[in-house]
Amino acid sequence: MADADATADADANANLTEYVTLVSNDGFEFKILRSAAYLAGAIKNSLKPTYGFKEGSENRVDLPTINGVVLEKVCEYLYYNQKHAESKDVPDMEIPPELCLELLIAADYLDV
Amino acid sequence: MALEYPLANNISAHEIRNSYRLRREQAEAAEAAEAAANGEEPSGQPANGDNETQDEEDEEAAQAESSAMAAERSRKRKRDQDEAIAKIKKGKVNKKKAAKKKKAGSDEGSDFEMADMYKKAKPLPGQLENCEICEKRFTVTAYSKAGPDGGLLCTPCGKEMTKEAKANEKASKPVIRKARRKIESNRLDGFTSRGSKTLQQLCIEKLAKHSEDIDEFGEMPEAIMNRLSEIFGKKRAMNSTTFKLFLQPDLDKLAIHEAAYLETEDFDQIFAVIPSIKKLSLRNCCQFKDSNMEYMTEKAKSLVELELRGANLVSNDHWINFFITRGGELKTLKLEWLDAAFDDQAVEALSTFCVNLERLKLERCKQLTVNSIDAIARLENLEHLTLKFCHEVPRERLVNLISQVGANLRTLCLENFLDNVNEPTDDVLDAIHNTCHYLSKFRFSDSNECSDAGYVNLFTEWDNPPLSSIDVSSTRDLDNTSPEGPEDFPIGLASAGFKALMAHSGSKIEYLDVASCRHIDHETFANVFDGAKQYPFLREINMSFCPVVDTQIVAAIFRSCPRVKKVVTFGCFEVQDVVVPRGIVLIGAPKAHDAIEQFGDTVMDFQRELQKEMGRVVPGVFFGVLRHGLPWMGEKATMRA
Numbered sequence: 092m093a094d095a096d097a098t099a100d101a102d103a104n105a106n107l108t109e110y111v112t113l114v115s116n117d118g119f120e121f122k123i124l125r126s127a128a129y130l131a132g133a134i135k136n137s138l139k140p141t142y143g144f145k146e147g148s149e150n151r152v153d154l155p156t157i158n159g160v161v162l163e164k165v166c167e168y169l170y171y172n173q174k175h176a177e178s179k180d181v182p183d184m185e186i187p188p189e190l191c192l193e194l195l196i197a198a199d200y201l202d203v
Numbered sequence: 204m205a206l207e208y209p210l211a212n213n214i215s216a217h218e219i220r221n222s223y224r225l226r227r228e229q230a231e232a233a234e235a236a237e238a239a240a241n242g243e244e245p246s247g248q249p250a251n252g253d254n255e256t257q258d259e260e261d262e263e264a265a266q267a268e269s270s271a272m273a274a275e276r277s278r279k280r281k282r283d284q285d286e287a288i289a290k291i292k293k294g295k296v297n298k299k300k301a302a303k304k305k306k307a308g309s310d311e312g313s314d315f316e317m318a319d320m321y322k323k324a325k326p327l328p329g330q331l332e333n334c335e336i337c338e339k340r341f342t343v344t345a346y347s348k349a350g351p352d353g354g355l356l357c358t359p360c361g362k363e364m365t366k367e368a369k370a371n372e373k374a375s376k377p378v379i380r381k382a383r384r385k386i387e388s389n390r391l392d393g394f395t396s397r398g399s400k401t402l403q404q405l406c407i408e409k410l411a412k413h414s415e416d417i418d419e420f421g422e423m424p425e426a427i428m429n430r431l432s433e434i435f436g437k438k439r440a441m442n443s444t445t446f447k448l449f450l451q452p453d454l455d456k457l458a459i460h461e462a463a464y465l466e467t468e469d470f471d472q473i474f475a476v477i478p479s480i481k482k483l484s485l486r487n488c489c490q491f492k493d494s495n496m497e498y499m500t501e502k503a504k505s506l507v508e509l510e511l512r513g514a515n516l517v518s519n520d521h522w523i524n525f526f527i528t529r530g531g532e533l534k535t536l537k538l539e540w541l542d543a544a545f546d547d548q549a550v551e552a553l554s555t556f557c558v559n560l561e562r563l564k565l566e567r568c569k570q571l572t573v574n575s576i577d578a579i580a581r582l583e584n585l586e587h588l589t590l591k592f593c594h595e596v597p598r599e600r601l602v603n604l605i606s607q608v609g610a611n612l613r614t615l616c617l618e619n620f621l622d623n624v625n626e627p628t629d630d631v632l633d634a635i636h637n638t639c640h641y642l643s644k645f646r647f648s649d650s651n652e653c654s655d656a657g658y659v660n661l662f663t664e665w666d667n668p669p670l671s672s673i674d675v676s677s678t679r680d681l682d683n684t685s686p687e688g689p690e691d692f693p694i695g696l697a698s699a700g701f702k703a704l705m706a707h708s709g710s711k712i713e714y715l716d717v718a719s720c721r722h723i724d725h726e727t728f729a730n731v732f733d734g735a736k737q738y739p740f741l742r743e744i745n746m747s748f749c750p751v752v753d754t755q756i757v758a759a760i761f762r763s764c765p766r767v768k769k770v771v772t773f774g775c776f777e778v779q780d781v782v783v784p785r786g787i788v789l790i791g792a793p794k795a796h797d798a799i800e801q802f803g804d805t806v807m808d809f810q811r812e813l814q815k816e817m818g819r820v821v822p823g824v825f826f827g828v829l830r831h832g833l834p835w836m837g838e839k840a841t842m843r844a
Contacts, residue, residue: 165402168402168405171399172398172399172402175398175399176398176399177398178398181398181399181400183400183405183408184399184405186405186406186409188409188410188412188413188416191406191409191410191413192406192410192417192420192421194402194406195403195406195407195410195423195427196421196422196423196427198401198402198403198406199403199424199426199427201402203401203402203403
């Protein structure tokens with residue numbers, strides 16, 4: 092899926108990479124598609140070059156409140172969301188019950 | 204298999220004929236024997252097989268034994284005969300079953316015969332054979348499964364095969380039917396089903412499913428707590444155990460949207476754990492009793508917002524006591540569904556002691572009469588007022604209320620206010636026009652008393668800024684003999700009134716409900732929604748049971764209202780195959796059977812512009828329009844004048 096923002100901004104700022112890095116508080120790094128990462132409001136805002144944050148220039152977002160297990164699930168969700176953006180009656184993503192609460196707080200923080 | 208099937212059938216047909224002949228012969232023989240043994244029996248009786256003959260013979264022998272007890276015996280005989288017949292009938296059924304089984308068995312057998320005519324004969328049970336898949340040698344049993352190429356499989360491979368077959372069967376079943384009710388429910392709630400749910404939603408639903416296993420929520424933002432409470436309520440998971448998860452001492456606000464499973468002691472817990480609670484909302488709190496009321500009055504010293512729904516076990520005295528003690532701080536009070544207690548006296552106390560009340564909602568409180576209206580009229584600080592009474596209220600008292608408190612009101616909702624004693628007039632609307640200047644939400648529904656001229660008068664040159672939410676549903680004439688209403692003097696919001704309404708509030712309106720306003724004509728709708736005039740903020744419109752609304756009007760609404768999300772058209776039989784743009788849900792169109800899927804698929808040209816603004820491009824825009832063969836321009840060409 093061509094993201095209008097991504098393409099428009101790419102013209103203005105050539106050093107936008109296709110992938111961005113999300114870092115959990117226990118040091119796990121997740122390299123995911125920029126378009127998927129943008130589905131999370133907080134990540135999108137921190138990466139946007141127009142805002143001029145350090146995250147934007149390094150294409151890397153540190154998430155000190157989220158641990159690796161949860162962040163992995165978040166990344167899974169972002170891809171799941173991107174994949175199903177255009178389809179109907181999407182089957183719910185499987186979430187292990189023990190992760191629910193932490194994931195919920197992370198989801199609230201990231202705005203997804 | 205397709206080729207083998209008729210062959211197999213032929214063979215079994217032959218077999219059927221054979222077995223039938225055999226049975227016929229047997230029966231005939233039996234009949235002959237019977238006739239020989241018992242001359243008096245008519246031979247025309249149905250042939251019942253060996254059993255009966257045997258029985259009859261026994262009987263005959265017994266009869267021959269002694270003729271003295273003939274009378275008794277004949278009675279006994281009759282009984283025996285009945286029993287025998289019952290037995291035979293049973294036997295017949297069993298035989299049939301057995302025959303069927305046999306037939307089926309022989310079918311299969313012949314099947315194999317035909318299929319394997321040119322193949323090596325299959326080994327019989329007990330022999331050794333190499334498995335078709337794993338090539339291992341194994342002993343053939345009656346349960347050995349056939350492999351994909353016709354050979355036999357060893358036990359582990361056979362098990363694998365059946366597992367796979369079952370999995371395939373499951374996969375091929377349509378899953379959508381299961382979720383259909385859910386889909387319909389979502390549609391009525393106005394959720395467009397495109398894309399996935401948010402991660403928060405997924406987590407909360409999962410949590411509700413496992414509500415019993417949660418020890419504590421920990422630090423949660425208030426919005427999420429509220430959402431959790433909503434979903435717990437919806438899933439009926441809010442009980443004495445899970446309820447405690449929501450009690451956190453540092454909370455300001457507690458909302459239990461479904462408290463029907465909670466016990467009296469649970470309600471006390473709220474004020475014991477959170478004495479500093481400011482906002483409390485309990486819906487369906489059936490077990491909220493006098494003792495809870497006392498405890499709340501004593502403990503909840505910071506309470507400013509209270510909503511209780513269905514608290515019928517609280518007596519009048521306790522209501523009054525609560526208002527006396529805590530009324531001064533109360534800013535918001537919402538009470539609904541009270542029929543056992545809470546009468547005019549309580550409202551009198553309310554208006555005397557809750558002097559700072561800004562928001563008041565009293566709905567379906569059955570004991571309240573016109574005296575309460577007069578009491579509410581003394582609440583000078585009211586900004587939001589919602590009333591739905593069960594008794595009739597004389598119009599002049601209502602007018603008096605509006606002129607007393609109307610000047611500061613932001614919200615005014617008057618539902619079902621009727622006065623059957625006095626002649627209908629437009630005084631209420633006049634009073635609103637003259638007193639209210641700050642309204643943003645206005646509801647005046649279920650009234651058949653005010654005339655169209657009254658609504659025109661209300662919305663013309665009204666110094667109130669444009670409203671954001673208007674509900675004037677079910678304002679129409681209720682004379683069954685003339686469904687069109689009096690022509691020269693339209694009752695309820697009719698054409699002129701609707702024009703005036705949209706002229707006044709169209710620029711800001713977000714929510715519009717004109718359901719059952721039957722006297723608005725087609726021309727007016729077509730003029731208001733002509734595809735060119737824009738209502739930039741309109742999100743939701745309900746035009747149910749406005750019979751003139753048709754496909755053209757609905758299509759024009761999609762054009763005229765770029766932000767519209769939900770269009771409700773129950774009972775609008777003229778709405779047919781309308782192309783619903785993406786992101787919009789059309790509910791209730793009864794005739795649009797072909798297009799039962801009312802979630803928009805199409806991205807219309809005007810939506811593209813909007814999307815460009817919002818920075819999203821969806822490919823294949825024009826294909827969508829053309830595929831449906833009903834682009835906007837084509838529809839416009841067929842517009843009625």
